[in-house]
Amino acid sequence: MPKLCSSPPRRAIRVPSLSRLRTTPWAARHHSDSRLDSELHAYFVGSPRQPAITACGRAVTAHCRCATERHAGPVSLQVRSAGPIVSGLPWGDPTDPGNLVAPIIRAGQLDRIEAMVNRAVADGGRLLVGDKRIDRNGKGFWFEPTVLVDVDENSEIAQTEVFGPVLSVIRYEGDDDEAVRVANNSQYGLAGYVQSRSEDRAWAVANRLKAGTVNINNSFYLSPDAPFGGYGISGDGVEHGVAGFREYLRIKSISSPAHT
Numbered sequence: 001m002p003k004l005c006s007s008p009p010r011r012a013i014r015v016p017s018l019s020r021l022r023t024t025p026w027a028a029r030h031h032s033d034s035r036l037d038s039e040l041h042a043y044f045v046g047s048p049r050q051p052a053i054t055a056c057g058r059a060v061t062a063h064c065r066c067a068t069e070r071h072a073g074p075v076s077l078q079v080r081s082a083g084p085i086v087s088g089l090p091w092g093d094p095t096d097p098g099n100l101v102a103p104i105i106r107a108g109q110l111d112r113i114e115a116m117v118n119r120a121v122a123d124g125g126r127l128l129v130g131d132k133r134i135d136r137n138g139k140g141f142w143f144e145p146t147v148l149v150d151v152d153e154n155s156e157i158a159q160t161e162v163f164g165p166v167l168s169v170i171r172y173e174g175d176d177d178e179a180v181r182v183a184n185n186s187q188y189g190l191a192g193y194v195q196s197r198s199e200d201r202a203w204a205v206a207n208r209l210k211a212g213t214v215n216i217n218n219s220f221y222l223s224p225d226a227p228f229g230g231y232g233i234s235g236d237g238v239e240h241g242v243a244g245f246r247e248y249l250r251i252k253s254i255s256s257p258a259h260t
Contacts, residue, residue, distance in 0.1 A: 061191040070171035113164035120157040189231025
C-alpha cells in the first residue's frame with residue numbers, strides 16, 4: 001500500500017504495497033537495504049525536497065507527520081533503519097558546512113519542542129530516537145533530531161506545528177481511503193508528500209490530499225511558474241504562477257438593460 005506523510009501544515013502518506021505515498025519517506029518496497037538507506041537519508045537530510053530535519057524542522061513545508069500502514073511488514077524495517085540515520089546526523093555550528101543540525105532559534109522555542117515531545121510520549125507515542133537537549137560547552141539551544149512512532153492522529157503533536165526537528169509516525173489500518181483520511185485530518189494544508197512505486201496510484205492519492213502543494217516521490221518543485229498556497233488555515237490566497245498574478249487583479253461585473 002502507499003504511504004502518506006504530512007505535518008499539520010504539511011503531510012505525508014505512505015501507500016504500502018506499492019511502495020510509498022508520502023506525507024513520509026517509508027513505504028513497502030522490495031529493493032535492497034543499501035537503496036533503502038540512501039532513500040531514508042535523502043528523506044531526512046537531502047535536497048531538493050524538504051525533509052523532516054531541514055532547517056531543524058522550521059521550514060513551512062517540512063514533513064512533520066508520516067502516515068504509514070500498520071501491518072506492512074517492510075515498514076517496521078524502514079522505521080528501525082531511520083533511527084541510526086537520524087541519530088547520526090552531525091550537529092553544531094551552523095556556519096560549518098559539515099553540520100546538518102543547527103540550534104533552535106531561542107530558549108523558549110526549545111522549551112516548547114521538548115514539552116511537546118514529552119507530552120506525546122506520555123500520551124502513548126513511542127520514542128524511536130532523540131528527545132534530548134544538547135549543547136556545546138553549556139551553550140546553545142540544540143534539540144536532538146527526534147522520531148516518534150505509534151503517534152495518535154488526534155494527539156497534540158500530530159495536530160500542532162512543532163517547528164522543530166521532530167517527525168511523528170502515524171500508523172493506520174486499511175486501504176488508500178484510510179491513508180488519505182488520516183493525512184487530511186488536519187486544520188493545516190500547505191504541502192503534502194506521496195511516495196509510491198505506481199505513478200498512477202500516487203497521482204490518484206495526491207489529487208485527494210487537502211494541500212496546496214503535493215510532491216510525489218523524490219520531487220520538490222517551488223518555482224515562479226507554480227502556484228503556491230495552502231488549504232485550511234495554511235494561508236489565504238496564492239503566490240506564483242498565473243493564479244498568483246490574479247491575486248493582484250480585480251474582477252468586475254457590469255449589466256445593462258440592453259445586455260440582460
